[in-house]
Amino acid sequence: MRIDPNGRFWFLIPIGIGIVAGGYVGGAWANDWNFNPTQWDWNSGRTWAGIGVGGIFGGFAGSCIAGWAGLGAATSAITAESIVWGGLTSAFQGGAMSMVSHAVMSGGDVTPESMFGNGAVGFLSGGFAGTGGAGIMYGAKALGGGGWSIAGGLLSQAIGTAGASIGYNIANGKDPLSSWYLGLGPINIPFKNGFNISSDAGDWLGSNIGNALFYGVGLANLGVSKVAWAIDQIPGVNAPSWLIDGSIGFDVDSLSFKFGGGLLGAAYDLANYLNTGAYSIVYGSGQYFPHERHHIWQSRMLGSWEFLLQYFLGHGLIGGYDYNWFELQAGQHGMSGHW
Numbered sequence: 001m002r003i004d005p006n007g008r009f010w011f012l013i014p015i016g017i018g019i020v021a022g023g024y025v026g027g028a029w030a031n032d033w034n035f036n037p038t039q040w041d042w043n044s045g046r047t048w049a050g051i052g053v054g055g056i057f058g059g060f061a062g063s064c065i066a067g068w069a070g071l072g073a074a075t076s077a078i079t080a081e082s083i084v085w086g087g088l089t090s091a092f093q094g095g096a097m098s099m100v101s102h103a104v105m106s107g108g109d110v111t112p113e114s115m116f117g118n119g120a121v122g123f124l125s126g127g128f129a130g131t132g133g134a135g136i137m138y139g140a141k142a143l144g145g146g147g148w149s150i151a152g153g154l155l156s157q158a159i160g161t162a163g164a165s166i167g168y169n170i171a172n173g174k175d176p177l178s179s180w181y182l183g184l185g186p187i188n189i190p191f192k193n194g195f196n197i198s199s200d201a202g203d204w205l206g207s208n209i210g211n212a213l214f215y216g217v218g219l220a221n222l223g224v225s226k227v228a229w230a231i232d233q234i235p236g237v238n239a240p241s242w243l244i245d246g247s248i249g250f251d252v253d254s255l256s257f258k259f260g261g262g263l264l265g266a267a268y269d270l271a272n273y274l275n276t277g278a279y280s281i282v283y284g285s286g287q288y289f290p291h292e293r294h295h296i297w298q299s300r301m302l303g304s305w306e307f308l309l310q311y312f313l314g315h316g317l318i319g320g321y322d323y324n325w326f327e328l329q330a331g332q333h334g335m336s337g338h339w
Helices: 012-030 045-068 080-105 112-130 136-142 147-171 201-206 209-232 262-270 289-301 306-317 325-330
Strands: 179-184 187-192 247-251 256-260 281-283
Touching (some): 012 080, 045 080, 045 112, 080 112, 112 147, 112 306, 147 179, 147 289, 201 209, 209 247, 209 262, 256 289, 262 281, 281 289, 289 306, 289 325
Antiparallel strands (some): 179 187
């Protein structure tokens, strides 16, 4: 029987091998590095958690191997293999990233249970974003895009941010609503002890790290342009025209701030970039925003800062640009993308 005669799903082989091998190592870790499964405590949640931890790391390693071996679904088209590839790679990236982050923030004082809890939340969060908000964004496009796409983006962002922040609380033994946040377009709103909006500046910054980073760069660029303009008004002094034209705007289709011109625009032109779209749109002399709008909603679904790390994990470890699902989903080489 020919299950996959065209080899479209060959990437599942290294991923599957990675899951099994990683699960075995994780189970041994949970049983004091005993590599004999017949001697494992199969009635202990610790064993199963260890298997889960190893399985996520192994699946991530398998997806990296698949990407570099050229087995990934390198297509921007909406196909069965591209959806499976994207969902799995995003999920395993999210799971592995969350477990490493948890281990670092805990100073290495972790247990299989705590690792698996954090890994499971990251896995689900990554998979949610990788499948367009579990299909919400695809449905919005099918309904006609436009306002539907904005509504789909807001719904996906709300589910992604609230779900992950509440999930991490549960995974770390905290009250689910002790400290969480809800994304609403260009801002994430932090809550404490239920549905009380936090007044702590640290909570606002912590839930808006990506926003703060890109807004800060964009506003600094605008500030430099305003200073250059003021200097240009001095008789006999001429500031470079390109330095003066820093700007800020708002892209309604993605509910995103956009920054361009000035030093940023010059740097983007020098690097031969048209635009980037994590958390806000930044552009050089060329403007093509449909691609970047995908990145805006991707970054928002993944929360405060996680998109940047996941993106570069995908770019660097899953086989480069051609197999980076965030780029494929957004539409490779300027194509219109999935939604």
